[in-house]
Amino acid sequence: MELGTLNMVGLGLAAIGPGVGIGLIFAALVNGIARQPEAEGRLRTTAILGFVLCEQLFVIGVALAFVLQP
């Protein structure tokens, strides 16, 4: 039985970086809202933008993990 390829291990490793990054972004968002609740709308837009750019790294990884077959 084939248990998967090294691609999938690499995909797991590639998830570490964006995971840490997304955590930092939303930690900063919570911090910002706690300090200034009335700025929530603007902060959230910016946070989602940062989240998206961060997630992009992993998303490219997902695509490549399935495209680059041995």
Add this chain to the structure above:
Amino acid sequence: MTLAGASIRAADSPPQPGPADFNLPPIVEVAGFGITKPMVLVVLSAVIAFGVLYAMSRRAAVVPGRLQFAGEAVYGFVRNGIARENIGAPDYHRYVPYLFTIFAFVLVNNYYGMIPFFQFPTMSRIGYPLALALIAWVVYNAAGIGRHGFLGYLKLQTLPPGLPAWIVPIIVPLEFLSNILLRPLTLTLRLFATMFAGHLLLILFALGGEYLLLHSENALAIPGGILSFVMFIAISFLELLIMFLQAYVFTLLTAMYIGLALADEH
């Protein structure tokens, strides 16, 4: 609708979900051209989006009814939250119809992944988001060229003001690559890969749970199967959030690119 994916397999082998699950066999062949489920769904999505929005705006009144109120909330969200925030006051009116169309279309297509009997997010086939991203590419480049002229637009997109002269030859190709060439690619990949990965996760937990509960001899199979179905439900809720978020993000980024293309030099 074809329900069978490639992973419906012999009952005694564990399921191995993969990209092959997304290659659905054609439903009918018309002159050698196979019509597949996502093709039907994408046409249907336009009909659904049109029908729902038409029903919402058909009996428009000063005091809105329930349907009209829901429609206005979504429209206001795209108009004020996305278009006005990112494009700016006088220019955004022209782009609201386009952005709203994109938002409604992507939203319906994403939620196909969750609606029973559809259960296939159209955007998990890369051709569909690619087409949307190319339209966005044409729109924001055309907006910028129309505003600044061709050379002015290239200068705006590739040459940030106030750079020391020696760094310019490095920055210009980089900015050209990221602002002109890679933007449609990242737009495509983001929508495609999140829909693809999410649907793959759902397939994995559903098929894995079924296999563990019904076909496995292992002692731990029953709790494992139950855990798998619990995870399936949890991931489904996460997917509901992500599907909305991806539609929002696609529209947001399109609006931002238009806004940046129209912006004057600082």
